[in-house]
Amino acid sequence: MTGHLDYVAVVPEREIRRRVAGFQRRLGRAGIDVALVVQNADLYYLTGTVQQSHLFVPAAGDPVLLVRKDPERAAAESPLEVESLSSMRSLPEVLPRLGLPANAAIGLELDVLPVRNYQRYQKIFPEARLVDCSAALLEERAIKSEWEFSVLEQCAQLAKASLEAAAAQIRVGITELELSAILEGAMRRLGHQGVVRFRAFNQEMLQAHVFAGPDAGRSSYMDGPLGGRGLTPAVSQGASRRPIGRGEAIVIDFPGTRDGYMVDQTRTLSIGPLPDDLQAAYDGCAQIEDLLSTVAVPGALCGEVYEAAASKAADLGYGDCFMGAPMPVRFIGHGVGIELDELPVLMRGSDRPLESGNVIALEPKVLLSGRGTVGVENTWVVGDGGLRRITAARNEVWEL
Amino acid sequence: MTGHLDYVAVVPEREIRRRVAGFQRRLGRAGIDVALVVQNADLYYLTGTVQQSHLFVPAAGDPVLLVRKDPERAAAESPLEVESLSSMRSLPEVLPRLGLPANAAIGLELDVLPVRNYQRYQKIFPEARLVDCSAALLEERAIKSEWEFSVLEQCAQLAKASLEAAAAQIRVGITELELSAILEGAMRRLGHQGVVRFRAFNQEMLQAHVFAGPDAGRSSYMDGPLGGRGLTPAVSQGASRRPIGRGEAIVIDFPGTRDGYMVDQTRTLSIGPLPDDLQAAYDGCAQIEDLLSTVAVPGALCGEVYEAAASKAADLGYGDCFMGAPMPVRFIGHGVGIELDELPVLMRGSDRPLESGNVIALEPKVLLSGRGTVGVENTWVVGDGGLRRITAARNEVWEL
Numbered sequence: 162m163t164g165h166l167d168y169v170a171v172v173p174e175r176e177i178r179r180r181v182a183g184f185q186r187r188l189g190r191a192g193i194d195v196a197l198v199v200q201n202a203d204l205y206y207l208t209g210t211v212q213q214s215h216l217f218v219p220a221a222g223d224p225v226l227l228v229r230k231d232p233e234r235a236a237a238e239s240p241l242e243v244e245s246l247s248s249m250r251s252l253p254e255v256l257p258r259l260g261l262p263a264n265a266a267i268g269l270e271l272d273v274l275p276v277r278n279y280q281r282y283q284k285i286f287p288e289a290r291l292v293d294c295s296a297a298l299l300e301e302r303a304i305k306s307e308w309e310f311s312v313l314e315q316c317a318q319l320a321k322a323s324l325e326a327a328a329a330q331i332r333v334g335i336t337e338l339e340l341s342a343i344l345e346g347a348m349r350r351l352g353h354q355g356v357v358r359f360r361a362f363n364q365e366m367l368q369a370h371v372f373a374g375p376d377a378g379r380s381s382y383m384d385g386p387l388g389g390r391g392l393t394p395a396v397s398q399g400a401s402r403r404p405i406g407r408g409e410a411i412v413i414d415f416p417g418t419r420d421g422y423m424v425d426q427t428r429t430l431s432i433g434p435l436p437d438d439l440q441a442a443y444d445g446c447a448q449i450e451d452l453l454s455t456v457a458v459p460g461a462l463c464g465e466v467y468e469a470a471a472s473k474a475a476d477l478g479y480g481d482c483f484m485g486a487p488m489p490v491r492f493i494g495h496g497v498g499i500e501l502d503e504l505p506v507l508m509r510g511s512d513r514p515l516e517s518g519n520v521i522a523l524e525p526k527v528l529l530s531g532r533g534t535v536g537v538e539n540t541w542v543v544g545d546g547g548l549r550r551i552t553a554a555r556n557e558v559w560e561l
Numbered sequence: 562m563t564g565h566l567d568y569v570a571v572v573p574e575r576e577i578r579r580r581v582a583g584f585q586r587r588l589g590r591a592g593i594d595v596a597l598v599v600q601n602a603d604l605y606y607l608t609g610t611v612q613q614s615h616l617f618v619p620a621a622g623d624p625v626l627l628v629r630k631d632p633e634r635a636a637a638e639s640p641l642e643v644e645s646l647s648s649m650r651s652l653p654e655v656l657p658r659l660g661l662p663a664n665a666a667i668g669l670e671l672d673v674l675p676v677r678n679y680q681r682y683q684k685i686f687p688e689a690r691l692v693d694c695s696a697a698l699l700e701e702r703a704i705k706s707e708w709e710f711s712v713l714e715q716c717a718q719l720a721k722a723s724l725e726a727a728a729a730q731i732r733v734g735i736t737e738l739e740l741s742a743i744l745e746g747a748m749r750r751l752g753h754q755g756v757v758r759f760r761a762f763n764q765e766m767l768q769a770h771v772f773a774g775p776d777a778g779r780s781s782y783m784d785g786p787l788g789g790r791g792l793t794p795a796v797s798q799g800a801s802r803r804p805i806g807r808g809e810a811i812v813i814d815f816p817g818t819r820d821g822y823m824v825d826q827t828r829t830l831s832i833g834p835l836p837d838d839l840q841a842a843y844d845g846c847a848q849i850e851d852l853l854s855t856v857a858v859p860g861a862l863c864g865e866v867y868e869a870a871a872s873k874a875a876d877l878g879y880g881d882c883f884m885g886a887p888m889p890v891r892f893i894g895h896g897v898g899i900e901l902d903e904l905p906v907l908m909r910g911s912d913r914p915l916e917s918g919n920v921i922a923l924e925p926k927v928l929l930s931g932r933g934t935v936g937v938e939n940t941w942v943v944g945d946g947g948l949r950r951i952t953a954a955r956n957e958v959w960e961l
Contacts (some may be wrong), residue, residue, distance in 0.1 A: 346746025395821025421795025
């Protein structure tokens with residue numbers, strides 16, 4: 162039945178093999194006998210397909226991908242051996258096939274797996290020791306490959322083209338919501354995959370954050386510097402119904418998302434010139450970005466990179482309005498890839514070193530109370546030669 | 562700082578008070594001393610605001626809403642007493658204020674709470690007995706109020722208007738993706754809140770499912786009858802880049818979403834008349850819907866309602882292609898409200914009775930292999946006088 166549907170793989174086989182092998186090494190070092198991976202982002206990373214799946218990755222040996230509903234599609238999209246799974250009760254049968262005892266150490270994604278699902282696995286594997294394999298997986302995911310860079314560059318093209326399409330429609334009086342709808346429609350038409358994956362519990366990312374004017378961009382329930390007012394207390398982020406006026410700082414912050422990956426990008430726009438204080442604040446953000454591009458090198462500690470940005474912001478006079486309000490976030494950037502909140506997190510106190518192959522979004526932002534919010538965000542590859550920018554949109558304030 | 566931002570409440574105070582009281586009765590019956598609610602959908606239901614919050618609801622007494630980042634906004638949007646929370650370590654101080662001992666039975670939302678978060682609460686409340694309060698909460702949420710019906714009717718107007726706007730743009734050769742982008746943009750402009758809340762782990766709902774033609778609508782990793790091909794193996798649901806031809810069954814299935822609530826709606830459309838076999842299959846779905854509107858009454862068991870639909874489908878000759886392929890789902894509908902997958906679930910074997918005040922989406926769908934997918938979905942209030950339809954779009958096949 163699937164033949165005529167021509168499902169095709171996107172992630173190359175060599176990528177999958179390399180990722181699985183890297184994850185296996187980390188499992189071995191962590192003393193985990195086998196990982197049982199079930200979350201969509203992790204499944205995509207390790208298999209190249211997202212179906213209702215249970216993926217066993219032993220510390221040594223071949224993975225086993227068990228799929229409900231549509232194993233044929235999974236088999237067309239993944240280089241791994243796919244089997245049909247009819248009942249979760251048959252999961253324990255995989256252990257002896259992998260040469261593992263019933264009391265093996267089984268790694269689960271405990272940072273995302275709900276307690277009730279966990280309790281079901283406790284019943285299914287009554288003798289096993291259930292441990293957390295999420296760190297091993299997220300560490301592996303944090304080092305991107307050349308192939309991943311190329312997909313991220315396609316994401317950057319989508320982000321650039323959709324922002325240009327939306328910017329062309331901005332007129333005095335257009336509401337934040339109308340502008341957001343235009344941008345979201347443009348992104349989707351250009352191939353946005355439709356969902357933005359966010360790993361942290363309760364974090365729901367809109368397709369885009371669009372806001373302008375003196376009160377725009379206040380922080381919300383989202384783990385980021387800016388949030389926005391939103392349309393309703395039920396989803397208090399993103400665009401409101403407020404019309405945009407001349408000379409207001411318009412902030413457009415969104416992930417360009419396709420083929421499972423995303424870049425993160427923010428630009429500040431204005432109908433006519435920005436007032437001097439807002440332009441100066443933007444220039445400050447740009448200076449911080451320039452500084453970061455020399456500081457954020459392999460081996461630099463994430464906390465040091467944050468402190469360099471915060472210290473520069475203070476020097477520029479933005480110490481009390483840097484990275485959001487009413488409660489600023491103490492970070493300056495984050496890993497990005499299949500999810501919007503990947504490792505590393507460039508936050509206060511982190512002694513994690515940056516590594517070559519990390520992909521990070523750096524987002525200096527300033528909120529001038531009663532005046533407006535400005536900022537810039539680009540996505541970068543951390544490399545031995547320094548940062549390389551992936552996001553491709555014009556970097557200055559977009560004066561319309 | 563918030564005054565000039567004019568945040569306003571949406572959910573009336575009497576609603577919040579009634580919901581809290583109803584939840585408290587269920588907590589008391591379940592022997593749970595206090596619930597600690599943290600998930601966005603549940604927070605919105607019980608407080609009227611979504612911020613980074615910990616809500617204590619004791620089985621008796623006043624709730625305590627503790628908020629990080631923006632307690633002022635929460636206080637403006639919720640009638641509950643709001644306090645600022647600076648550290649999770651201070652959470653245990655609430656127990657004695659509620660007259661509860663350190664070894665109280667604390668209810669958590671174990672169906673959605675990640676294991677790692679749960680382990681943090683174990684450390685914070687080392688003596689407490691942590692139990693699952695999600696059933697009590699979901700049961701309370703399943704009985705909607707007159708005020709909720711009125712919000713759902715506004716959702717239905719959004720669903721109707723956005724479908725009409727998109728349908729007006731359908732031409733031979735438009736791709737599923739282009740049509741989906743137009744629909745999604747229209748929904749957003751009309752006030753779609755930007756996110757579609759889905760409770761089940763790993764279920765990610767696109768803003769809309771748009772697909773057409775002989776192979777459209779195959780089931781995916783989503784827990785529904787139809788899925789769609791999507792743009793990428795990373796998100797294998799919804800529109801593909803396939804152009805839509807004359808006489809193809811176009812299925813458009815999406816939640817109309819605003820102010821925290823949603824209705825679910827599916828329509829079948831066609832450029833020119835549908836071929837006879839697809840029209841007959843649609844007529845079959847319509848007959849099943851008519852049947853359900855007399856069967857789905859208060860007291861009817863959800864499993865019986867499903868069997869009535871399945872049996873009627875079999876009588877009509879669709880026994881082997883009813884509710885999706887390659888693996889049909891054994892259900893005919895689901896509760897809907899703040900999340901797309903609320904109680905009750907009208908599935909095989911369920912001995913749960915329908916109750917007056919339930920809001921359910923019924924969605925008979927047929928997939929004729931190699932020919933096309935058709936179906937209809939409306940959202941209904943279960944009442945003592947029978948079902949009352951909320952969704953407002955024209956119910957027949959939309960011939961364009």
